[in-house]
Amino acid sequence: MKKNIILMGPPGAGKGTLAKQLKDELHLVHISTGDMFRDAIQAQTELGKLAQKYINDGHLVPDEVTIGLVKERLSQPDCEAGFLLDGFPRTTAQAEALEKISREISREIDVAINLDCDHQELVRRISGRRVCKNCGAPYHIESMKPKQDGVCDLCGGPLYQRKDDNEEALKVRLEHYDSETKPLLEFYSKRGLLESFNSLLGKEQLFDEVSSFLKK
Numbered sequence: 294m295k296k297n298i299i300l301m302g303p304p305g306a307g308k309g310t311l312a313k314q315l316k317d318e319l320h321l322v323h324i325s326t327g328d329m330f331r332d333a334i335q336a337q338t339e340l341g342k343l344a345q346k347y348i349n350d351g352h353l354v355p356d357e358v359t360i361g362l363v364k365e366r367l368s369q370p371d372c373e374a375g376f377l378l379d380g381f382p383r384t385t386a387q388a389e390a391l392e393k394i395s396r397e398i399s400r401e402i403d404v405a406i407n408l409d410c411d412h413q414e415l416v417r418r419i420s421g422r423r424v425c426k427n428c429g430a431p432y433h434i435e436s437m438k439p440k441q442d443g444v445c446d447l448c449g450g451p452l453y454q455r456k457d458d459n460e461e462a463l464k465v466r467l468e469h470y471d472s473e474t475k476p477l478l479e480f481y482s483k484r485g486l487l488e489s490f491n492s493l494l495g496k497e498q499l500f501d502e503v504s505s506f507l508k509k
């Protein structure tokens with residue numbers, strides 16, 4: 294079984310949704326740098342104050358900050374069971390740092406799962422996305438409605454629209470993806486670690502295909 298996993302793909306490709314499904318199925322630790330930053334923003338920590346201005350405009354948080362955060366998290370004992378990195382690495386410097394860190398702590402990456410999705414669908418998904426403020430469960434105003442308007446099915450928490458899920462910030466996020474993150478597909482392909490899946494398959498079929506692959 295592959296247990297040290299990177300989830301890659303543009304914003305809206307479904308990394309977070311898939312990570313939540315895989316985490317339960319395979320008993321892995323879900324490490325989402327976006328969630329870590331949003332938690333820090335909510336708690337108004339120094340990290341949160343720093344990250345906020347980048348995130349709201351769709352820019353990337355500086356590498357040294359993000360790398361330090363991930364290094365600390367990956368070194369914790371629970372990651373021995375295996376981990377799903379969701380939203381990290383996003384730049385070549387982050388990928389190189391991850392290679393070094395994972396070697397140092399003997400938790401080397403087994404596979405980089407890439408989710409392919411076309412541009413038009415990404416815009417549709419992001420502009421209609423709603424998220425639970427308590428547990429982070431994702432919804433969509435048309436294709437993944439909660440049972441009760443504005444209320445999370447899982448925990449009853451309120452649903453909200455992320456500040457960076459607007460047209461302007463999304464444009465910037467997609468530009469960062471194309472220029473800084475997409476080149477990582479080649480980085481992992483060269484190392485024989487890249488495996489791509491079609492994110493248009495739908496949530497359940499995508500989960501089935503990826504989890505069967507990871508169990509091999």
Ligand code: AMP
Nearest residue numbers: 326327347348352353354359380381383
């Ligand atoms: P996500 O929830 O993965 O879409 O991330 C939300 C935002 O957090 C991104 O648009 C970035 O501003 C920031 N962020 C998350 N992960 C990273 C990363 N690996 N490097 C830099 N910024 C990040």
